[in-house]
Amino acid sequence: MATVESASIRNIAVVGHGGTGKTSLCESFLFVSGKTERFGKVDDGTSLFDFEPEEQKRHISISTASNFIDWDKCKINIIDTPGDANFFMETMNALRVADGAVVLIDAVGGVEFQTEKVWELLKERTMPSLFFVNRMDRERANFFAAVDSIRSKLQTKPTICFLPIGKEEAFKGLIDLINMKALYFEDPRGKVKRTDIPAELLEEAQSYRDTMVEDIAECDEALMEKYLEEGELNVEDLRKGLRQAVLAGSIVPITAGAAPKAIGVGTLLDMIVHYLPSPIDRGAVSGKNPVTGEEATREPDVTAPFSALVFKTIADPYAGKLTLFRVFSGKASPDSTFSNTTRRVTEKFGNIFHLEGKHQKPADAVVAGDIAAVAKLKEAVTGDTFSDEKNPVVFDKLPGLPALMSFAISPKAKGDEDKIISSLNRILEEDPTLILKRDDETREIILSGMGQVHIEVTVEKLKRKFGVDVDLRTPKVPYKETIKGKTRVQGRYKKQSGGRGQFGDTWIEIEPLPRGEGFEFADRIVGGVIPKQYIPAVEKGIVEAMLDGVLAGYPTVDVRVSLVDGSFHAVDSSEMAFKIAGSMGFKKGIVQCQPTLLEPIVNIEIEISDEYLGDVIGNLNSRRGRVLGMESKGTNQVIRGQVPLAEILTYAADLRSITSGRGTFRYEHSHYEEVPAPIAEKIIALSKKDKEEE
Ligand SMILES: Nc1nc2c(ncn2[C@@H]2O[C@H](COP(=O)(O)OP(=O)(O)OP(=O)(O)O)[C@@H](O)[C@H]2O)c(=O)[nH]1
Numbered sequence: 001m002a003t004v005e006s007a008s009i010r011n012i013a014v015v016g017h018g019g020t021g022k023t024s025l026c027e028s029f030l031f032v033s034g035k036t037e038r039f040g041k042v043d044d045g046t047s048l049f050d051f052e053p054e055e056q057k058r059h060i061s062i063s064t065a066s067n068f069i070d071w072d073k074c075k076i077n078i079i080d081t082p083g084d085a086n087f088f089m090e091t092m093n094a095l096r097v098a099d100g101a102v103v104l105i106d107a108v109g110g111v112e113f114q115t116e117k118v119w120e121l122l123k124e125r126t127m128p129s130l131f132f133v134n135r136m137d138r139e140r141a142n143f144f145a146a147v148d149s150i151r152s153k154l155q156t157k158p159t160i161c162f163l164p165i166g167k168e169e170a171f172k173g174l175i176d177l178i179n180m181k182a183l184y185f186e187d188p189r190g191k192v193k194r195t196d197i198p199a200e201l202l203e204e205a206q207s208y209r210d211t212m213v214e215d216i217a218e219c220d221e222a223l224m225e226k227y228l229e230e231g232e233l234n235v236e237d238l239r240k241g242l243r244q245a246v247l248a249g250s251i252v253p254i255t256a257g258a259a260p261k262a263i264g265v266g267t268l269l270d271m272i273v274h275y276l277p278s279p280i281d282r283g284a285v286s287g288k289n290p291v292t293g294e295e296a297t298r299e300p301d302v303t304a305p306f307s308a309l310v311f312k313t314i315a316d317p318y319a320g321k322l323t324l325f326r327v328f329s330g331k332a333s334p335d336s337t338f339s340n341t342t343r344r345v346t347e348k349f350g351n352i353f354h355l356e357g358k359h360q361k362p363a364d365a366v367v368a369g370d371i372a373a374v375a376k377l378k379e380a381v382t383g384d385t386f387s388d389e390k391n392p393v394v395f396d397k398l399p400g401l402p403a404l405m406s407f408a409i410s411p412k413a414k415g416d417e418d419k420i421i422s423s424l425n426r427i428l429e430e431d432p433t434l435i436l437k438r439d440d441e442t443r444e445i446i447l448s449g450m451g452q453v454h455i456e457v458t459v460e461k462l463k464r465k466f467g468v469d470v471d472l473r474t475p476k477v478p479y480k481e482t483i484k485g486k487t488r489v490q491g492r493y494k495k496q497s498g499g500r501g502q503f504g505d506t507w508i509e510i511e512p513l514p515r516g517e518g519f520e521f522a523d524r525i526v527g528g529v530i531p532k533q534y535i536p537a538v539e540k541g542i543v544e545a546m547l548d549g550v551l552a553g554y555p556t557v558d559v560r561v562s563l564v565d566g567s568f569h570a571v572d573s574s575e576m577a578f579k580i581a582g583s584m585g586f587k588k589g590i591v592q593c594q595p596t597l598l599e600p601i602v603n604i605e606i607e608i609s610d611e612y613l614g615d616v617i618g619n620l621n622s623r624r625g626r627v628l629g630m631e632s633k634g635t636n637q638v639i640r641g642q643v644p645l646a647e648i649l650t651y652a653a654d655l656r657s658i659t660s661g662r663g664t665f666r667y668e669h670s671h672y673e674e675v676p677a678p679i680a681e682k683i684i685a686l687s688k689k690d691k692e693e694e
Pocket residue numbers: 016017018019020021022023024025042043059060061062081082083084134135136137138257258259260261
């Protein structure tokens with residue numbers, strides 16, 4: 001494929017809450033632009049963007065997919081992002097390489113939670129954006145209510161540039177407020193028929209046009225002057241002024257449509273080409289010189305030194321790894337070498353491709369601003385920087401998202417343990433939000449991710465791509481044991497068996513330490529009643545005994561043991577004998593010290609939409625949680641508190657159902673606390689039962 005000019009590229013991320021019609025809109029782009037003969041649909045699994053089996057089964061997007069079209073002499077790279085919170089990292093990565101965003105709003109539901117989340121990112125990046133009110137053909141569609149929800153929930157005043165004509169079944173077109181024309185989309189390919197505005201709509205159109213003109217004039221002093229003098233701005237002024245304002249992030253235009261009927265889609269493409277930035281408009285990006293540590297910028301210029309950023313990795317057991325990257329400066333050519341400055345290795349491009357959904361189209365070269373894919377790189381992962389070897393630069397890495405849900409995984413077939421780990425590591429390469437670790441305390445393999453769906457999808461991929469079938473369980477809670485009382489106790493080990501016997505005799509004091517202090521061993525032997533060389537053995541015996549607590553087999557913590565007295569035998573004493581004596585004394589003593597069970601407590605931060613505050617706090621209380629503070633953030637509430645880990649392992653699903661998905665949370669370990677007696681009894685009984693079964 002021939003290369004394009006940077007100025008005629010548009011990199012567009014399509015974003016918004018789950019189910020707003022992002023994928024349908026991207027399909028509509030392909031169809032309306034003539035790239036596809038057949039209009040792909042999400043619902044029957046024919047979408048070129050939702051091509052993964054896990055997406056087709058659920059009718060939702062799980063990962064970003066890209067394709068490109070030609071429209072009005074531009075190459076538009078379309079990145080379809082998932083709306084589900086489980087896959088938000090995909091959206092975050094897509095926004096790093098997009099120059100503009102199309103934000104979908106459901107004409108029936110208005111702004112929903114994930115749209116608020118993604119809007120925060122767009123604002124942070126001052127990303128030029130357009131609003132598209134989709135699903136205007138649905139029952140109860142209401143364009144103006146959607147606009148109001150943008151005002152109240154996103155605290156942004158969109159500028160209405162197109163008004164819908166009709167709604168629900170009767171939705172058939174738009175009024176173009178810049179050109180003051182009516183646009184009808186009755187052609188199945190989405191071609192526009194332009195007419196004069198029907199008389200009955202003219203007054204409303206004029207009034208919205210006035211507001212739009214004022215919005216645009218307010219962004220530019222010269223335009224404002226002209227507007228005040230002449231009382232009007234011409235189409236050229238408006239288009240130019242609007243473009244400047246959108247690029248600066250001061251205006252977000254809004255239009256409407258119905259993606260699967262191709263209504264309003266061609267108009268949106270025109271807006272993307274005209275109002276959203278090319279890589280040249282977006283300007284230089286900055287990173288660091290990895291050698292000097294100084295700031296380094298890269299201009300979107302094909303003659304500048306090469307730099308690029310990896311925004312996605314796809315693991316394929318047969319074709320190997322596919323790496324998707326955006327070039328920020330210079331160009332990438334097949335067979336050229338470059339430096340992966342994040343990993344400090346040199347690699348070589350093989351063939352370079354442009355992606356068309358899951359298909360690949362070979363490219364001669366990829367210029368600054370364009371996106372492309374390359375197969376079989378050895379080390380690259382998402383977030384890495386590629387750079388000219390002689391002019392190194394490294395771009396910031398995105399901070400990861402905290403894993404919220406963990407499962408213990410085990411193979412369905414015995415002997416597959418190693419294969420699970422190696423295959424999961426391949427999947428981890430494409431998905432940095434997954435964490436795989438072995439819990440030394442509970443001896444489980446723990447897979448953590450963003451939520452239930454995320455883990456389930458990963459397990460399905462594991463089976464489909466690598467043929468490994470696993471079971472998921474709620475992970476065990478790493479309880480601990482401690483004591484509340486103290487004691488002084490003798491541990492004495494004596495064995496006479498014909499020849500040389502065994503003899504070790506110890507007196508120890510056991511007492512509690514403050515929470516979190518762990519273990520302390522004090523040697524208070526005087527006068528050599530136990531010879532020096534046996535004392536470490538006593539400690540070793542105690543430490544081993546501590547690992548298997550008396551209550552339920554959990555490790556004992558926050559205890560001080562002092563070795564205070566004892567005796568030995570010149571012939572029969574040995575390290576082994578003293579180790580056993582120490583262990584015996586500890587086990588005997590600990591039961592006299594009111595042993596208790598401890599559980600991990602986590603700090604939790606929950607962000608929810610206002611209306612669910614009461615329900616969420618009620619639920620938190622029923623989970624033995626404590627609310628420590630609350631603050632509002634826009635129209636949301638942030639609750640901070642502490643909850644036992646045991647209660648949080650299943651929290652994600654609850655929060656989702658209480659808030660209809662309008663809630664997120666994060667947590668981190670804080671400290672250990674005593675388990676309330678009735679709950680401790682249950683845990684102890686359960687552990688006894690487990691032991692008996694073993
Ligand atoms: N009536 C109507 N249905 C639509 C419209 N756009 C999308 N849909 C339907 O809405 C459902 C969700 O559409 P998708 O395109 O998968 O939505 P999405 O935003 O990609 O969803 P996620 O990828 O899960 O975030 C599908 O059943 C579509 O057929 C529309 O304009 N009108």
